[in-house]
Amino acid sequence: MNVEMLSNIIANQGFPIALSILLIFRIDRFMQEIVTAQKEGYRQILENTKEIHSTLTSLNQQNREYYSLHFSEVQKELAGVKVGLGSPR
Secondary structure, three states: OOHHHHHHHHHHHHHHHHHHHHHHHHHHHHHHHHHHHHHHHHHHHHHHHHHHHHHHHHHHHHHHHHHHHHHHHHHHHHHHHHHHHHOOO
């Protein structure tokens, strides 16, 4: 193989190789951006899930307090009714 043939091979094959390397680097950068965006999306979902959990817990506690208060009021009323029914007229 002589020098001219070798330079021809490099000239003809060099551009596709350089282009392939360039595309590999661009695809790698694009994939890194996708992974970063995906991680940010997961973080947002986790934050929203925590907020929803906190809100539901708070609402459950408020419901428990409301129904507990309401139940004790009903018990008092029923106790008054029992006393009223048990007394002679």
